[in-house]
Amino acid sequence: MFFSEHLSKELLAKYGVPVPAGRLARSPEEAERRCAEIDAKKYVVKAQIAAGGRGLAGGVKFAATPSVVTDEARAMLGSSLVTAQTGSAGELVSAVSVEEALDLAENYFIAYVLDPATGTPMLLASSEGGVDFEERSKSDPNAVKSILVGEDSAETRTALADFLAGVGITDPEPVEILLSARSAFETNDMTLLEINPFAKTNDGKWVAVDAKISIDGSTLFRHPEFESIAEAQGLSPSEMEAQKNNINLVKMDGSIGVVVNGAGLGLATNDMIFDAGGMPANFMDIRTTATSFDIAKGVSLLLAEPEAKVILLNVHGGGMTSCDTVAEGVSFAYSRSERHLPIVARLAGQNSEWGNRILRERRIPVETFDTMTDAVTRAVELAN
Known part of the structure; x- marks a missing residue:
């Protein structure tokens, strides 16, 4: 869930990060x-x-x-x-x-992300911030440096000061500001905190000139203060409806509707679709708290998309989401919809055999495959 710049800076200011x-x-x-x-x-x-x-x-x-x-x-x-x-x-x-x-003397790129290996906030920094940063970073992979930033301590402060000096920031004040930003990142379950540019003005003040943050949507139950922001941030009606039904959904421009449990699996599935020459119609992440009725709502939203030509069901059952729960949701959606797109299904893990049996016996127009590669290839064939 992305926040606009104004909301991002409003939140950062509460933690002591200076903004214009x-x-x-x-x-x-x-x-x-x-x-x-x-x-x-x-x-x-x-x-x-x-x-x-x-x-x-x-x-x-x-x-x-x-x-x-x-x-x-x-x-x-x-x-x-x-x-x-x-x-x-x-x-x-x-x-x-x-x-x-503001009149700026120096511009830097600063961002916090979560290191997947350790779960520790990782600080990214570059000596060249501004609107052209993304293009410059693509042409020079070494333009961005990174460091893991632990809890506030003398050791952390020394390491952070040395790291910042390596990108050209030698003033002591940014250490304090970036530790405050780290606190905001961790406390609010952010997945991204980007400050670009993080700048020094002509009169020597440091300020977050522009900022963008993203909150992990699955943690909203811990942050009821963000619910109204989610509703007002410009999500499409279908994306908002999905959020209400324990599904993270992002609309895209392709023709393959994607039903996936887990953000990582969802990203991998979409990457495979692109590599195979197809275009996903959406990104989907079925949350672990989703019921079969929630999943039915998500599938119904995809069936209502006029550009969608096929549904790719890629599920790895485990934990709180089993394959038969997802299959039941698909069955509910198809029983209520007049539009029955072909489904290409790859189910693995907990109750996968039972999930495939549900799809077949409910007379869903489905083709099943054992591997992700085969399923993606077939979905792209049908979409094209």
């Missing part, structure tokens, strides 16, 4: 009024969407006066901003952030 003075506006007139509250010499207007890449797509505009702020806000609000991360449909701009424009 800014206000949210949902109309051009409100944007102009916000200028008086900020009392800045110059301003920047930023489209508030969950996707990144706004700067290169016209979603960030500088303005010298409040009247120019009004004009820029009017141009953005109500438009669909298409970036490298939104897909061709873009993302609706329903709000803008009006901020103080």
Whole structure:
């Protein structure tokens, strides 16, 4: 679950991470009024969407006066901003952030992710931040350095200071700021905390000029304060409906509906579809708490997608989600839908034989395979 820039910085500020003075506006007139509250010499207007890449797509505009702020806000609000991360449909701009424009002396890229091997927050840093960072990092794999950052201690502070010096940050203040950011990352179950740029202003202050965070959607039961944010962040109706039914769903532009339990398996399945020449219609992660009725809802959402031509069911039963539970959900969905897309199924693990039997005996239009490769290959054939 991605947060917009304004919400990301609002949360980081609560942990002591310095951010520019800014206000949210949902109309051009409100944007102009916000200028008086900020009392800045110059301003920047930023489209508030969950996707990144706004700067290169016209979603960030500088303005010298409040009247120019009004004009820029009017141009953005109500438009669909298409970036490298939104897909061709873009993302609706329903709000803008009006901020103080700062004069920057140094720009850095900073991010926290979770190290999968140790479960420890990993800090990524580069000496070159800004809107062109992603392209530069692709051409130079050594542009980004990393370090595991443990709990606050004298040893951690020394290691962090030495690491930052290696990317050009020698001031002591960023150590404190990045430890505060680590606390925000861990406390709020983030999967990503990106600050780009993390900058030093001409007057020597360090500030998170832009920020983006992602919260693990499966931890929302620990964070009821984020539920309203999830509803308002620009998810499609089908994605919101899936969230309510214990399924993480992200719409994509392809023709293969994917039903998978587990985020890692879901990502691997989508990668295999791309490698085989196909295009997934979605990313899906059936949470461990999902019932067969929840799964039925998720499958029904895929059946309702007009671009979907086939359903790829790739499930590894285990823990709290068994193959027969998923098969029952598929059966429920097909019994309630007039659209019966062909299914290519690969079931493995707990109750896989029983799951395959359910699909066959309920007269679901299914072909079963023993391996992921064979299932993906057949799904791509049917979709094409």
